[in-house]
Amino acid sequence: MHRLLFGLFCAIVVAGCQRYGHTVKQVPDAPANASTVTNYADSTITLPAGVHYKRGALHTFFYGKHYRPVWYTPVTVKVLDIGTAYGGLKPVQMGGSRQTISLRTETANGTEYVLRSIDKEPAGALSPGLQKSYIANIARDATSATHPYAALALPHMAKAVGIYHTSPELVYVPHDPRLGKFTQTIGGTVVLMERRPDGNQQDNPDMGNAEKVKSTRSMLTERLSDNDTKVDARNYLRARLFDMLIGDWSRHEDNWRWAELKHDKKAYTYRPVPRDRDNVFYKLHDAPIPWITRLFNYKPHFRTYRTHIGNLKKLNYNARHLDALILAELEQNDWKEVADSVKTALTDEVIETAFRKMPDNIYTLSAGPIIAKLKHHRDHLNQIAEDYYAILAKEAIVVGSDKHEQFIVKPLNDKEIQVQVYKINKDKEVEDLLFERTYTASQTDELILYGLDGDDQFVLEGEATPSLKISIWGGDGADTYTATYKKKITNRICITDSTYGNEYEVGDRAKVKPNDNIRAKDFSGSGWLLHFYLD
Known part of the structure; x- marks a missing residue:
């Protein structure tokens, strides 16, 4: 028996220790003509988002199928031409976390667009000693639990629900010499390109035509220092109920921006602008190793997207402080009214149209089960709202x-x-x-x-x-x-x-x-x- 268990353990370790040279770039090496400025307008390229997530049967059995087929299936992507996109884009600076390649660009009139790599490097958040370890390899592989194209389906639904949103576009960044010093860092990468939710958005109805869009720190500083400042709690609740419908467990404070809207000469109202939708429709716990981590309560807020939404307290863990502060003024009837409104707005037609924004072959491969779960959540939204209201009401704060x-x-x-x-x-x-x-x-x-x-x-x-x-x-x-x-x-x-x-x-x-x-x-x-x- 001991030999059997030991053999099983060794098989798991071997399966998990298959090394791959991980990079978030889909085309790491520049082509021979990369030093030549090329007109990429109307060009496309066909390639997979993450071919390294295609693993053997043993690895998949122990660590999960996740969204691996979605990652390794080639898709046709528009090639970004920075000379013509939005009238021409100037690279400004690298940004993002240690897990994501991110480049900020701007147009001639100062409007900023951000390019964020579709693949991640979670091992970048580990200590240097662990970045070449078995743990790092498994952390990298767990990225396959995310759906690389999920964010494309969200803007149409967000608009229908009545919340502000970004509108990401899937593009490939070539090894373009016009990127200058950033060419080696981001060239060869499939990214989501979107207007940066910051600063002046007066020409952008998706962010309320706000003169200023601010960080959560700025919004909270205003709210806590001045009682003339308000946060639109009902609109925030709409956004939070939408988060729960799509299973977004990563709604910490830095994943929000705030449109500043004047409600009289000296006072402002803030409305939320959700961003960074990397963890919607998450699918992690579909194999022995992920289930073991769940049994040990490791990262309990990493929630797999299921037909039944499950533990709302864990799902909303990252948003708990903002929720307690902003939703404090809403009584139970407010929650019911908002839930009814969101449920009515999110029709079958809206949902199905939204998922058609994914590449056609990815829609065929993955959209059906997700849509079925989303509709089930939508149909039970009143109960979801009632249950989460009850969680927040247990210990109520007034600030x-x-x-x-x-x-x-x-x-x-x-x-x-x-x-x-x-x-x-x-x-x-x-x-x-x-x-x-x-x-x-x-x-x-x-x-x-x-x-x-x-x-x-x-x-x-x-x-x-x-x-x-x-x-x-x-x-x-x-x-x-x-x-x-x-x-x-x-x-x-x-x-x-x-x-x-x-x-x-x-x-x-x-x-x-x-x-x-x-x-x-x-x-x-x-x-x-x-x-x-x-x-």
Whole structure:
């Protein structure tokens, strides 16, 4: 028995240790005439996206079929002519992560287009000592779990659903001397070329004709420093429900950009622009080795795209902090309305038309099963929305800003608590209503309020006894706390703030925990940024 197990182990290792000279370039070596400037307009080339993912039967059995046939099937691709594309493109600088070749280019009027390699080098994220190891080889091979042409199917659906989007185009970058110093790095590579979601997009309706498109860091800095700044929560929810429909588990903060739209003379509303759709329709756990990694809970948010969507908490792990902050204002009925709208917009015709944007032979090879799963998810979107709403509602947060706010916390009865947040001016006069939501004990275990900086007012009022836990973190500034509850409920309301400059008029109606060493994440807007993964 031991010999059998040992033999099996050796077979697995041997299968996984088949080496290949991995490069994200489809044509690593420049042709003999590469030094000559060539007019590539209307030229095409036929080649596979990743012939190295074609492996033997033993390897495929243990490590998975994934999307290997899609990777090694040749497709006909348009050749990029940088002299004529979009009126002519000038190479600017290399970018991207350690896993992707990425080149930024710009037109004569400054509009930027980015070229991102369709193949990846995940071993680039490993330490130098591991980059030539068995682990690196398996990490490279796991790229075959992604669908190289999936991003082409998304813009048509995103437009139908009503969310901003990029519009990638599949092109081959030749060894073109007009690339200059970048020729050796990116020449010979199949890429997705798209307009870079950044800066001025006034001529681009796909990004809201926004004068500015900003990073998540910039958006959050504005949101947390100024209570005149808003994020369009309903539109963000549309985008997030679409993420779940297509199984995109990689929605961390750097995979978003934000269109800045004025809603009055001094205030802005931000709407999301999703980008980097590398991990949609993912197919990893279809063989023994991937299943073993799943059993050991390694990278549990790497989610295989199945008919049943599975664990929503794990699927949405990378988006958890943005979701908790931005979706806080939406009540359950808002989720239902948005889910109904997305479901209605994503018709069978829209879905099927979208997948026709893939190369014809790739559509024939792979689209059918994906479309069937997507339609199933669409048909069950209301349940998906209800389930994820319930996950976020368990521990609900309300986050102020570095300006002055008044928080009114009022139990309506023993099951419901209403929270209102008002803008107050420097003279402590109440102005606009910024936030209002009612929480129920059946959905929410704990309600957490963060005042951040500014001179905030926390008013605890009402006659009912709240049946859920309430935590208040005042943050920086000179805050005041007033409690007029009729009953003593100290065990359910806890206030944490410093001993400096704050006024506590709560008697025995709330528990006060003075703390002069509050962590930065609970103290101010700049500290709250530490909650997020930001570039």
